[in-house]
Amino acid sequence: MIETPVPAVILAMKPLAPDILFFSLQLDTGTVSSNFSFVPGQFLQISAAGAGEAPFSPVNLPGDDGVIELCIRKAGHVTAKLHTLQTGDYVHVRGPFGNGFPVKQMEGQDLFLLAGGLGIVPLHSLLSYLVMHRQRFGAITFMYGAKEPSALFLRQELQDMACTGNIKFMVTVEFAPEDETGKTSCNIGLLPDLLQGAIITAERSYAAVCGPPALYKCLVGELKTLGFKEERILLSLERRMKCGLGRCAHCAVGQDLCCIDGPVFPYSALKGIEGAL
Amino acid sequence: MTKTITEQKLRSLMDLLLKEGRRVVAPRQAGSIVLYEPIDSGEQLVLGIMPRRSAKETFFPLCETILTYGKDGNGVMVSDVDAGAFPETILVGAPPCDAAAPAVLDAVFSWDYNDEFFLERRKKTIIIGLACTAADDACFCTAVGLSPRDDKGSDLFLTPVAGGGYLCDAVTKKGKVFLDTYASFLAGGEAKPLPSAEPAATPLDLAGIKDWLESNFESPLWQEFADRCAGCGACAFLCPVCHCFDIVDEGTETKGARRKSWDACGFGKFTNHASGHNPRDIQNKRYRNRIMHKFKYYQDKFGQTLCTGCGRCVRSCPVGIDIRAVLEEIQAKP
Numbered sequence: 001m002i003e004t005p006v007p008a009v010i011l012a013m014k015p016l017a018p019d020i021l022f023f024s025l026q027l028d029t030g031t032v033s034s035n036f037s038f039v040p041g042q043f044l045q046i047s048a049a050g051a052g053e054a055p056f057s058p059v060n061l062p063g064d065d066g067v068i069e070l071c072i073r074k075a076g077h078v079t080a081k082l083h084t085l086q087t088g089d090y091v092h093v094r095g096p097f098g099n100g101f102p103v104k105q106m107e108g109q110d111l112f113l114l115a116g117g118l119g120i121v122p123l124h125s126l127l128s129y130l131v132m133h134r135q136r137f138g139a140i141t142f143m144y145g146a147k148e149p150s151a152l153f154l155r156q157e158l159q160d161m162a163c164t165g166n167i168k169f170m171v172t173v174e175f176a177p178e179d180e181t182g183k184t185s186c187n188i189g190l191l192p193d194l195l196q197g198a199i200i201t202a203e204r205s206y207a208a209v210c211g212p213p214a215l216y217k218c219l220v221g222e223l224k225t226l227g228f229k230e231e232r233i234l235l236s237l238e239r240r241m242k243c244g245l246g247r248c249a250h251c252a253v254g255q256d257l258c259c260i261d262g263p264v265f266p267y268s269a270l271k272g273i274e275g276a277l
Numbered sequence: 278m279t280k281t282i283t284e285q286k287l288r289s290l291m292d293l294l295l296k297e298g299r300r301v302v303a304p305r306q307a308g309s310i311v312l313y314e315p316i317d318s319g320e321q322l323v324l325g326i327m328p329r330r331s332a333k334e335t336f337f338p339l340c341e342t343i344l345t346y347g348k349d350g351n352g353v354m355v356s357d358v359d360a361g362a363f364p365e366t367i368l369v370g371a372p373p374c375d376a377a378a379p380a381v382l383d384a385v386f387s388w389d390y391n392d393e394f395f396l397e398r399r400k401k402t403i404i405i406g407l408a409c410t411a412a413d414d415a416c417f418c419t420a421v422g423l424s425p426r427d428d429k430g431s432d433l434f435l436t437p438v439a440g441g442g443y444l445c446d447a448v449t450k451k452g453k454v455f456l457d458t459y460a461s462f463l464a465g466g467e468a469k470p471l472p473s474a475e476p477a478a479t480p481l482d483l484a485g486i487k488d489w490l491e492s493n494f495e496s497p498l499w500q501e502f503a504d505r506c507a508g509c510g511a512c513a514f515l516c517p518v519c520h521c522f523d524i525v526d527e528g529t530e531t532k533g534a535r536r537k538s539w540d541a542c543g544f545g546k547f548t549n550h551a552s553g554h555n556p557r558d559i560q561n562k563r564y565r566n567r568i569m570h571k572f573k574y575y576q577d578k579f580g581q582t583l584c585t586g587c588g589r590c591v592r593s594c595p596v597g598i599d600i601r602a603v604l605e606e607i608q609a610k611p
Binding site: 004005006007009028047049050051052053054073075076078079090092212213238239240242243245246247248249250251252253254255260272273274275276 | 386526530531556578
């Protein structure tokens with residue numbers, strides 16, 4: 001783990017939406033890059049000089065090249081500052097923090113990855129891992145929901161991964177404009193609707209969920225109806241992680257801390273905690 | 278054999294320690310109130326008055342720089358703060374509720390990762406506790422397992438004696454070494470301790486309270502308890518064991534510092550995200566977190582209660598919330 005922030009240069013930036021930028025960062029020193037690794041679902045603390053630090057999950061997988069990819073929505077003052085930076089500028093990185101997805105535990109099982117909106121980020125990282133180690137896992141279904149087709153980020157990359165990795169890839173949007181033939185480019189509906197048609201053997205499946213807070217309650221209900229045990233529903237929570245080290249208490253979820261015990265929790269660990277979801 | 282020290286000798290000892298280059302932190306007059314602050318002479322030592330804020334800032338300052346950064350031709354360089362440079366410190370005159378607090382915090386500052394800022398200061402500080410001979414209406418150390426003569430957390434412990442002066446007992450090895458080093462300030466002989474303070478508080482059933490908390494996360498009582506809470510955070514800032522903190526960068530793109538400063542889970546924006554999502558969006562959820570953390574979560578995790586009964590939250594709450602009344606009401610529930 002990197003304790004003191006180290007510099008990372010911005011290799012590339014590209015807009016994914018008017019308020020979302022994709023960043024490719026390169027850790028600065030060879031020693032750090034070769035020792036740097038993370039599990040999909042863990043998070044990093046990224047600093048912009050003059051603005052501060054905020055937590056982000058990488059969208060990619062760690063390689064030996066020290067490249068970190070992020071998707072950042074302009075929402076607060078740190079992210080607003082990050083959006084003003086340019087290729088060649090530096091940010092600072094510490095981490096990784098948290099547990100990440102229990103990839104060992106998920107081996108040999110069928111997997112359902114459910115992403116809503118920008119919740120795609122850690123699940124894109126997880127999917128990259130699954131594709132890389134494809135033979136270790138059973139059937140994989142990736143379901144991705146967003147407001148509208150233009151908000152389905154990284155769609156091509158996901159489709160390419162789905163193709164090479166024999167992964168069932170489904171998308172849905174809340175609304176979509178019709179083309180001249182009167183058709184829409186996407187399934188219209190909510191994520192839980194996609195689950196309705198899926199063939200699921202719940203006792204040998206895991207569901208991994210990341211999305212906006214409102215998504216969790218309805219998806220958990222749907223997954224339980226489909227027979228998923230509570231410990232097989234994995235939820236990646238959003239909290240305001242500050243220190244990342246289990247003491248500042250900003251990310252407390254009941255007695256657990258999102259930065260140490262999470263951010264990925266089985267639903268069984270969260271169900272008694274009002275406000276966790 | 279029991280050792281005693283006169284008040285004058287105690288002040289002279291502080292002078293010597295200062296001369297030797299130690300930092301001496303003690304209750305001292307600061308305007309109209311008494312605060313724990315570094316003293317410049319033994320004369321400034323105020324004994325027997327509970328300072329307005331707790332002694333936690335001796336180990337965990339209200340605000341401290343944890344790194345600095347500056348931009349040069351090669352980009353932004355980050356420099357760590359050297360925790361090894363913290364000065365040797367004597368904390369003197371802390372009542373049992375303050376002296377016991379740092380040891381309670383050791384657990385959270387070293388459980389998964391050693392917080393060098395806190396732990397270095399702990400290592401370099403000798404705590405000289407002082408038995409209380411007076412308690413006010415808000416004191417309730419006896420309700421949470423401490424007492425006005427409890428030496429828990431102290432390295433040395435002073436007990437006022439009739440006719441002036443103090444009994445001086447070494448509690449830890451560190452305290453014994455200190456006593457041996459400065460033996461010339463002490464006298465032998467018997468002395469009669471003054472009767473210690475008797476807070477009116479009766480012991481709380483902490484296990485029973487924890488049991489209730491266990492199964493009453495959604496009790497309507499939380500609404501009732503927190504109805505008046507203004508979310509000002511005074512209780513947390515004055516508390517000897519509240520330890521939430523915030524991390525912010527201050528400065529510009531070219532030069533600045535990252536600072537860690539006290540925070541409070543009662544603040545409305547404590548859990549607020551840039552997205553607008555706020556997991557503890559109303560005050561009763563925040564108040565519940567405060568009580569849960571002190572009397573359940575910290576117990577579950579570290580086997581200790583996160584309260585030493587100093588009563589500062591009771592004395593300073595602007596809307597008159599009394600944590601003892603809350604705990605007693607919980608205790609009375611089946």
